[in-house]
Amino acid sequence: EILADFIHRNSNRKNQPFIKVGLSAIPAELLESELFGHEKGPYTGAAGEKKGLFELADTGSIFLDDIDDFPLSLQSKLLRVLESREMMRIGAEKPIQIDVRLITASKVDLKKLVDEGRFRPDLYYRINVVPVNIPPLRERTDDIPSLVNYFIKRYAEEKNISVTTEAMAALINYHWPGNVRELKNVIHRTVLFCKSMIHAENLPKEVLSFNRINSIINSCQKCLVTHKLSFREAVSCLEANLIRQSLDHLNGNKLAAAKFLSLPPSTLNDKIKKYGLESDNRICYANETNVREDVPGDKNTFK
Structure with missing residues (x-):
């Protein structure tokens, strides 16, 4: 998500909408409506028309996190949107022209899903234009101090909090199974209870007790x-x-x-x-x- 933010902020679309979508958090039966919208009354509960997230991202960027969780049944529709640059709301009779930059992220190797028949090869090659491999946080511990300082400023800039050598060593030593998202949550939680300095004892038990x-x-x-x-x-x-x-x-x-x-x-x-x-x-x-x-x-x- 941080890299997606960086790409959007440094593009010519930086002043346009940036929509972030966590695909794993949206039920499969609602995903089509959320992404592409619907007209009034195409199914029970659709009392009025609704713009989809792709439509809301028009002229800007949309970030689809966990693209590996994207239902196979909807992948052809996503491919059509990317190829034609137009989309159809559910129940609509006319397509809507859209101009979006798509950024996706996967927690697994998509090529492996393609080989297993769980991801369309044509969609894979369509989104795999500029691939960026981001190693797990445990394999790039040199990034941890910079990320820690970034999250401190993000969540408690007014406190001017610093980190002791012992606390930083514990953060670097931890294996971060949840990657950057877990580090972000740990720092967010920690700064809530610190005034000016993060000591080792302020960190969660699992971080302090971890033995690599x-x-x-x-x-x-x-x-x-x-x-x-x-x-x-x-x-x-x-x-x-x-x-x-x-x-x-x-x-x-x-x-x-x-x-x-x-x-x-x-x-x-x-x-x-x-x-x-x-x-x-x-x-x-x-x-x-x-x-x-x-x-x-x-x-x-x-x-």
Whole structure:
């Protein structure tokens, strides 16, 4: 949603409407009416005419979040709107010309849904004009301080709140299964009860008690128990994740990571090659004296 906001604000449509739609929150039976509107009386409950969200976004932008939840039965109508630049309200006899920029976001790989027959390939190729892959927040922890400051200013600018080093370290260490939306809610909730400084104890219990290493171990154990991985595969998965996490924690410093993992540098180097981790451009060979001791500090979007 933040990226969609950015695209709209920096386009020539910035002074025009920007409609945001959470598709997963709208019941399937109401979605067509919400998006495309209806005339008076085409079905029970339609007492008057109603403009759809596409019509309200005319000359501006519309953001369809969770496009992977878009019903297959309506995908042909959405495709027709995009191709013809006109839409029909439910019960209407004449189409309405519209001019909108469509931005969509998916929480899963749409190409996989296409291969499974759950998403129309022609619609996929129509919206996949400028794809932007946004990694999960846990894979871009360097963004967390900037996002934290952004949300503090958004929800409590008048308080001039700052964050302690310990609190920021806890926020960076957390795995954020809810991605940016979860971080936004945590900051929003926290600033309500803070006057000038966010301390570690002000953060939710789940953030403070999170242990990244235990999370990796539990995840690999779950894959083993559910038979997604063999024992050998689970051990390799755990080893690769521990190495990747250590390198990330130490800004890619291999010598420091070897010391942290109690491994000879040559052994760590062999394992990095084994698991294909050397493609990570953060890996470096800095001297141990230059190692930082502090802690550094999730969708596919189609435009």
